[in-house]
Amino acid sequence: xxxxxxxxxxxxxxxxxxxxxxxxxxxxxxxxxxxxxxxxxxxxxxxxxxxxxxxxxxxxxxxxxxxxxxxxxxxxxxxxxxxxxxxxxxxxxxxxxxxxxxxxxxxxxxxxxxxxxxxxxxxxxxxxxxxxxxxxxxxxxxxxxxxxxxxxxxxxxxxxxxxxxxxxxxxxxxxxxxxxxxxxxxxxxxxxxxxxxxxxxxxxxxxxxxxxxxxxxxxxxxxxxxxxxxxxxxxxxxxxxxxxxxxxxxxxxxxxxxxxxxxxxxxxxxxxxxxxxxxxxxxxxxxxxxxxxxxxxxxxxxxxxxxxxxxxxxxxxxxxxxxxxxxxxxxxxxxxxxxxxxxxxxxxxxxxxxxxxxxxxxxxxxxxxxxxxxxxxxxxxxxxxxxxxxxxxxxxxxxxxxxxxxxxxxxxxxxxxxxxxxxxxxxxxxxxxxxxxxxxxxxxxxxxxxxxxxxxxxxxxxxxxxxxxxxxxxxxxxxxxxxxxxxxxxxxxxxxxxxxxxxxxxxxxxxxxxxxxxxxxxxxxxxxxxxxxxxxxxxxxxxxxxxxxxxxxxxxxxxxxxxxxxxxxxxxxxxxxxxxxxxxxxxxxxxxxxxxxxxxxxxxxxxxxxxxxxxxxxxxxxxxxxxxxxxxxxxxxxxxxxxxxxxxxxxxxxxxxxxxxxxxxxxxxxxxxxxxxxxxxxxxxxxxxxxxxxxxxxxxxxxxxxxxxxxxxxxxxxxxxxxxxxxxxxxxxxxxxxxxxxxxxxxxxxxxxxxxxxxxxxxxxxxxxxxxxxxxxxxxxxxxxxxxxxxxxxxxxxxxxxxxxxxxxxxxxxxxxxxxxxxxxxxxxxxxxxxxxxxxxxxxxxxxxxxxxxxxxxxxxxxxxxxxxxxxxxxxxxxx
Numbered sequence: 096x097x098x099x100x101x102x103x104x105x106x107x108x109x110x111x112x113x114x115x116x117x118x119x120x121x122x123x124x125x126x127x128x129x130x131x132x133x134x135x136x137x138x139x140x141x142x143x144x145x146x147x148x149x150x151x152x153x154x155x156x157x158x159x160x161x162x163x164x165x166x167x168x169x170x171x172x173x174x175x176x177x178x179x180x181x182x183x184x185x186x187x188x189x190x191x192x193x194x195x196x197x198x199x200x201x202x203x204x205x206x207x208x209x210x211x212x213x214x215x216x217x218x219x220x221x222x223x224x225x226x227x228x229x230x231x232x233x234x235x236x237x238x239x240x241x242x243x244x245x246x247x248x249x250x251x252x253x254x255x256x257x258x259x260x261x262x263x264x265x266x267x268x269x270x271x272x273x274x275x276x277x278x279x280x281x282x283x284x285x286x287x288x289x290x291x292x293x294x295x296x297x298x299x300x301x302x303x304x305x306x307x308x309x310x311x312x313x314x315x316x317x318x319x320x321x322x323x324x325x326x327x328x329x330x331x332x333x334x335x336x337x338x339x340x341x342x343x344x345x346x347x348x349x350x351x352x353x354x355x356x357x358x359x360x361x362x363x364x365x366x367x368x369x370x371x372x373x374x375x376x377x378x379x380x381x382x383x384x385x386x387x388x389x390x391x392x393x394x395x396x397x398x399x400x401x402x403x404x405x406x407x408x409x410x411x412x413x414x415x416x417x418x419x420x421x422x423x424x425x426x427x428x429x430x431x432x433x434x435x436x437x438x439x440x441x442x443x444x445x446x447x448x449x450x451x452x453x454x455x456x457x458x459x460x461x462x463x464x465x466x467x468x469x470x471x472x473x474x475x476x477x478x479x480x481x482x483x484x485x486x487x488x489x490x491x492x493x494x495x496x497x498x499x500x501x502x503x504x505x506x507x508x509x510x511x512x513x514x515x516x517x518x519x520x521x522x523x524x525x526x527x528x529x530x531x532x533x534x535x536x537x538x539x540x541x542x543x544x545x546x547x548x549x550x551x552x553x554x555x556x557x558x559x560x561x562x563x564x565x566x567x568x569x570x571x572x573x574x575x576x577x578x579x580x581x582x583x584x585x586x587x588x589x590x591x592x593x594x595x596x597x598x599x600x601x602x603x604x605x606x607x608x609x610x611x612x613x614x615x616x617x618x619x620x621x622x623x624x625x626x627x628x629x630x631x632x633x634x635x636x637x638x639x640x641x642x643x644x645x646x647x648x649x650x651x652x653x654x655x656x657x658x659x660x661x662x663x664x665x666x667x668x669x670x671x672x673x674x675x676x677x678x679x680x681x682x683x684x685x686x687x688x689x690x691x692x693x694x695x696x697x698x699x700x701x702x703x704x705x706x707x708x709x710x711x712x713x714x715x716x717x718x719x720x721x722x723x724x725x726x727x728x729x730x731x732x733x734x735x736x737x738x739x740x741x742x743x744x745x746x747x748x749x750x751x752x753x754x755x756x757x758x759x760x761x762x763x764x765x766x767x768x769x770x771x772x773x774x775x776x777x778x779x780x781x782x783x784x785x786x787x788x789x790x791x792x793x794x795x796x797x798x799x800x801x802x803x804x805x806x807x808x809x810x811x812x813x814x815x816x817x818x819x820x821x822x823x824x825x826x827x828x829x830x831x832x833x834x835x836x837x838x839x840x841x842x843x844x845x846x847x848x849x850x851x852x853x854x855x856x857x858x859x860x861x862x863x864x865x866x867x868x869x870x871x872x873x874x875x876x877x878x879x880x881x882x883x884x885x886x887x888x889x890x891x892x893x894x895x896x897x898x899x900x901x902x903x904x905x906x907x908x909x910x911x912x913x914x915x916x917x918x919x920x921x922x923x924x925x926x927x928x929x930x931x932x933x934x935x936x937x938x939x940x941x942x943x944x945x946x947x948x949x950x951x952x953x954x955x956x957x958x959x960x961x962x963x964x965x966x967x968x969x970x971x972x973x974x975x
Contacts, residue, residue, distance in 0.1 A: 122447065145168045156383065178192075200230065215636060223641055234509075256482070262429055275331055295319070308897070349507075350394070413495075443455050454469075526773060529648065532749075536750060542807050554818070556589045558588075566892060567889045573923075595763045637652050646701075650764045679799060681762055681796045682719070682764070684720050684784060686771065718744040746784065764788045769788070820873045824877055880945070896919075900913045914936070
């Protein structure tokens with residue numbers, strides 16, 4: 096019974112797909128013919144360029160541009176229908192239709208280029224990298240189409256396939272659906288997952304990406320089961336398998352294959368909960384990513400349509416030299432050559448879709464005609480074997496196939512050449528700096544903040560070091576600073592040093608210090624609200640800007656996002672405006688270029704740098720470059736022991752030209768997402784430094800701050816040595832599971848362990864500067880609770896996650912709790928500041944209690960609370 100059912104089902108599915116394909120891809124007698132009187136194209140010939148133009152207008156979406164994009168699609172579709180209908184009626188070459196479409200795409204690209212600014216705008220068009228790509232592809236198709244006749248000239252002149260057509264039966268009798276046996280059933284079940292992995296994974300991945308967060312797993316599993324069943328059925332019926340592969344094939348040709356691989360990779364990352372991906376996909380930034388992927392799919396399909404449609408037009412001309420641009424020719428089979436029950440009269444052969452042919456014979460008694468589809472290779476081979484067996488066909492199928500291959504190769508080479516030359520010119524062209532300094536001297540000396548004779552009490556000065564870790568580190572640093580402020584001690588913070596997320600948080604604190612040290616509740620709420628902003632979404636939305644693809648770097652977008660969302664007071668925006676505390680933001684050097692004064696004096700380095708790019712050296716790579724408002728001790732920079740390193744490290748830059756937002760973005764230039772950023776210095780000599788995230792060298796940001804402290808304190812007299820309390824806010828990621836990674840973890844972790852040893856020695860040497868038994872120098876390491884910084888938990892991306900999964904592991908069991916991003920902020924604040932417990936949900940309260948039980952955090956924070964006379968922020972809420 097089951098075998099009979101499956102046999103019937105496979106037959107029905109096969110018939111259904113064949114009929115759907117006939118109706119949707121048909122040219123003469125198809126949807127475009129019936130609706131628009133265009134007889135030589137399938138519906139995609141109008142839909143694809145219309146959607147392509149709409150996406151060129153839309154780019155990164157906004158409401159106004161979405162309206163413009165929809166309007167563009169309608170206008171382009173209507174215009175192309177009118178032009179292609181006229182072309183069809185006149186019997187013009189099909190290349191005229193391509194010219195119409197390519198010119199429309201190029202003109203629209205020119206319109207966007209002419210009227211659009213270089214920067215993203217939500218209210219109109221703007222220049223983006225998709226525009227020249229679409230224009231280049233259009234130009235490539237036009238060039239290849241111009242060579243098409245020459246490529247096929249010889250085979251068209253020699254062809255005898257018009258004769259072979261009359262002697263060949265192209266219709267094939269359809270046998271009943273194959274029998275289903277126990278053996279075929281078991282084989283189909285076992286081989287279904289591996290029969291066509293891309294056909295299984297791609298639609299499943301698309302469903303995974305477009306589903307809302309709540310429906311990700313149900314949508315994935317449902318789609319997977321549906322397509323697994325389809326592959327299972329394909330194992331039972333070869334005819335269905337052919338049709339199924341044909342329909343799915345649009346995702347695996349040319350450029351669409353590359354896009355499909357990206358889609359599969361993103362979907363896998365979302366399913367496995369990789370927070371760097373899930374956080375972005377769960378927000379509005381997904382629309383930008385999804386539309387870019389859709390653009391490349393549609394661009395690839397449009398290219399595929401025309402590159403194949405032009406070839407089928409030439410093949411049809413080989414079979415009927417008088418075709419004159421039509422998509423259909425008579426198929427008059429000679430008497431006695433018919434091998435099926437299909438009548439010999441009334442037969443036609445026509446182009447089907449873009450890359451196939453179909454033979455049709457209408458039936459008066461039934462609405463569905465006799466039909467049989469064939470690929471280009473299948474048609475030519477069948478005609479050659481039937482009309483001139485023994486390899487005597489003129490030209491041979493191999494010769495015809497080579498011409499088609501040559502055409503595809505030439506079109507691809509033209510497009511690839513345009514892209515390659517453009518990329519090389521961009522790479523070899525000017526590259527904008529993210530900061531330009533005309534002075535590298537700080538405004539205030541660190542010693543001014545540390546001299547004891549200037550202080551009226553014996554309260555310890557506070558020095559804060561904040562680690563990297565993106566949004567997680569920024570919020571954790573803010574919570575720890577708020578805890579210090581609620582104890583009335585934030586005005587004692589005289590020096591702060593940070594990396595990446597922690598550095599950005601310290602920069603914001605320095606800019607808003609006057610309001611924050613007064614415990615202004617609104618100012619503190621605004622601090623947390625600012626640090627949680629979706630900065631990476633801003634970067635993604637604007638990443639396709641043409642200025643970023645050419646002269647700019649993604650770090651510029653991060654800095655601009657800081658500019659927009661921080662809303663700093665004009666009087667405290669630049670590094671030199673901060674005169675009430677010291678600030679050190681740590682970056683990591685990647686390269687350096689010294690431009691000859693004879694060539695660069697009085698000129699912008701970005702204009703002359705390309706000529707000297709080969710002189711850029713990486714000998715400083717891995718060293719520190721500090722951005723600070725301080726005049727740090729000269730002895731802080733020292734000559735390296737090894738030969739070949741010409742400049743002393745660390746490099747110290749300051750001056751009036753750099754803003755806090757610039758410095759914060761440079762210190763948070765996270766690799767490999769953000770490319771190296773350029774800093775130009777013109778203070779007597781012209782130098783360009785290339786830098787990356789400060790965490791690339793060490794993620795704590797302590798070593799340079801401790802060096803500066805030690806050197807400054809060494810120059811003070813014994814009665815001037817102040818009491819100092821150093822607090823380290825470490826929110827570095829935690830992943831302590833061992834895997835056989837062939838030493839990768841050792842390479843990645845070695846720098847941190849060497850830095851820890853160095854920091855330990857520096858702290859010891861600072862303590863030795865104080866008299867014996869003098870306990871005025873304290874050091875507390877306040878580690879973020881392990882549960883909150885474990886891999887896969889609270890991510891480091893510059894965007895607060897909507898939902899954060901926290902796991903508490905014990906010897907025999909583990910518990911999990913999912914809370915929102917807002918609840919996580921409340922947990923962090925309650926962890927360091929009494930008074931937030933009433934705002935905690937039961938789930939957040941549970942996470943708070945787990946965090947309070949973390950010994951590494953609680954011991955460090957209790958040291959601080961005890962030293963400053965504060966009260967412990969232990970939770971008072973009860974978990975369910």
